[in-house]
Amino acid sequence: MSGDLKLNKIFGAALATALVIIAVPQVAGAIYHREAPEKMGYFVDAPEEAAAGAEAPELAPDWGTVLLTADLAAGEAAFARCQACHTVASGGADGIGPNLYGVLGGPVMHRPGFAYSDAMSTHKAEAPTWGYDEMDQFLTAPARYVPGTKMSFAGLRDTPTRVNLIAYLRSQGSSLAVPAPDPTRQPGAAAPAESAAPVEGEAPAATGADSATGAPVVGAAGQPTTTTSPTAPPAATSEPPGN
Template sequence: MSGDLKVNKILGAGLATVFVILIVNEGASRIYGGGEAPEKMGYAIEVQEETESGAEAELLPDWGTVLPIADLAAGERAYARCSACHTINAGGANGIGPNLYGVVGRRPGGHAGFAYSEAMVAHAAEAPAWTYDELDAFITAPARHVPGTKMSFAGLKDTDTRVALIAYLRAQGSGGYPIPAPDPSRQPGAAEAAPGAEGVDATQAGGPDQNAPFTDPAAEAPLDAATAGNTGGSGETAPMQ
């Protein structure tokens, strides 16, 4: 009998404890839980995004000014990151990317023996030569400039490094590719000095046509991979695929 009484006391104490907890929870919810739950947790902080129209567009390099004074040693150092995928010596073998000897001014996707992506082959129809501007845009962001390219290189964002690299590439078999005359429209402050004025292209300034493939003066014909004996590059860089 005394055992049953002891069990009843224990059960009663347990029920009383549960009852007290329920009362406390209900009271707390009434005091502190007023209002409906927000749809989103936390606070929304509005951040003004910089628009493309509000940002100053970066001027293209003035090749007639920067190439003659480019640091070839710096360009060679920049090329070191390309050498894992490319050779650049005359007649060098293709690697993960095509050989780049004579790449400046050559036709994109045209180096013999290398399997280019369909995207690069199609790009050649839009840009028939690796001009300075084309190389600059591609090296900056390969996948953005040629969507679908097999080249996985993220790109070089620093303008001075790209200029030095392109100058070094030109020195490796593309020395005959002309440097255009300086272009005043690409100089800093040109937009403020002549608002609304269109830039002077290389031909208007008396320079060469930068859209034409590189032509060897001795051969009087474009030096593509077939006529150059496998010494012409495809125009892709680090690695260009």
């Protein structure tokens, strides 16, 4: 019977091997099971959408700086997106949207013959002029800035594109002056009120010197305000007694 036993062992071993071969993919499948993605293919994140998603408080452009280096040709190219509805040349006709010659710096609803929406006249009551900031906010997200506007345009989320476009609009019949550079809008300038934390690279508030003039700040950080005698006690610098 030893021969049968040997055969049994061989069959047993073969069966076990077969079982393992069958089982391994199942077990592996159970362990490494992956859901099919809802949408096939790679998600390409367009820069405009990326910027839109990050709703971080962005500094408004410093017009006095950015307009000097704006790219008019790129602005004209960006205006292609507006041309379905707008002309911009002097004397151009109104289309789905009003002619935009001279609109920058002009009154909101600058074309008397155009049938603007009620939303736009409501907006005009609050902000009567198309200044740089107003235009910038409108073009960023028209329906957010003027809720109910009939300008059905999603907006331009890319700030350099808007800056170039606004510089181009300025070249089309606008005499809106370029404002002086505004240091509070420079990148790295003191952050807006929401975040009081000091911005990297920015000197903390109490360095003892006025950052604009370089002059010592009165009484800051223990600095004497006047040349006091070295023997004078530090408390008796500038404060009137009893205050």
